[in-house]
Amino acid sequence: xxxxxxxxxxxxxxxxxxxxxxxxxxxxxxxxxxxxxxxxxxxxxxxxxxxxxxxxxxxxxxxxxxxxxxxxxxxxxxxxxxxxxxxxxxxxxxxxxxxxxxxxxxxxxxxxxxxx
Amino acid sequence: xxxxxxxxxxxxxxxxxxxxxxxxxxxxxxxxxxxxxxxxxxxxxxxxxxxxxxxxxxxxxxxxxxxxxxxxxxxxxxxxxxxxxxxxxxxxxxxxxxxxxxxxxxxxxxxxxxx
Numbered sequence: 667x668x669x670x671x672x673x674x675x676x677x678x679x680x681x682x683x684x685x686x687x688x689x690x691x692x693x694x695x696x697x698x699x700x701x702x703x704x705x706x707x708x709x710x711x712x713x714x715x716x717x718x719x720x721x722x723x724x725x726x727x728x729x730x731x732x733x734x735x736x737x738x739x740x741x742x743x744x745x746x747x748x749x750x751x752x753x754x755x756x757x758x759x760x761x762x763x764x765x766x767x768x769x770x771x772x773x774x775x776x777x778x779x780x781x782x
Numbered sequence: 783x784x785x786x787x788x789x790x791x792x793x794x795x796x797x798x799x800x801x802x803x804x805x806x807x808x809x810x811x812x813x814x815x816x817x818x819x820x821x822x823x824x825x826x827x828x829x830x831x832x833x834x835x836x837x838x839x840x841x842x843x844x845x846x847x848x849x850x851x852x853x854x855x856x857x858x859x860x861x862x863x864x865x866x867x868x869x870x871x872x873x874x875x876x877x878x879x880x881x882x883x884x885x886x887x888x889x890x891x892x893x894x895x896x897x
Binding site for chain 2: 670696697699707708709710711714758760762769770771772773774775776778
């Protein structure tokens with residue numbers, strides 16, 4: 667298994683500013699992902715964080731708005747840029763381990779973001 | 783495209799009663815299937831997963847799920863609900879495609895346990 671921590675756990679930000687969320691895994695993981703969970707809704711995948719290269723974004727998400735870094739196998743950051751109230755959500759990081767039937771994702775506790 | 787449907791956004795049961803949370807997937811090839819639980823203000827915790835080894839999967843906290851290919855279902859059950867089971871439950875699928883680790887999540891079911 668993997669234990670995932672995120673910082674900050676919550677923040678309140680002003681419109682137009684940016685926030686960087688950090689994700690730390692206690693062991694090496696094959697894949698790292700960033701999700702958004704809007705109030706009362708399910709998880710939507712933002713992107714796959716690739717080590718040492720550009721992240722792979724899902725439809726509807728772009729690098730200018732959500733730049734992602736993954737400098738090594740255990741750490742990643744997500745920046746929410748030029749924030750608006752619509753960006754108020756929980757942002758979750760996850761780490762994937764194993765392949766085939768052994769694959770599993772472990773989730774961080776999330777970062778609760780409120781944009782005023 | 784793969785999808786997963788959870789019937790019932792809210793389910794209420796009495797303490798001690800059977801818990802049944804429904805999940806159906808759309809795929810011609812059975813994917814890997816997962817149930818996660820999310821307690822208030824926390825991240826997701828894996829309850830159990832189906833990886834084709836056995837159709838009845840036992841998880842943590844007394845939960846189990848049965849994979850039924852003919853019904854494309856993976857419903858979550860617990861014989862006797864406890865107050866501590868109140869949480870949001872998410873069904874997820876990972877397509878059985880080489881090289882992809884992406885999960886697709888259902889919309890979630892909020893379980894309420896009545897005293």
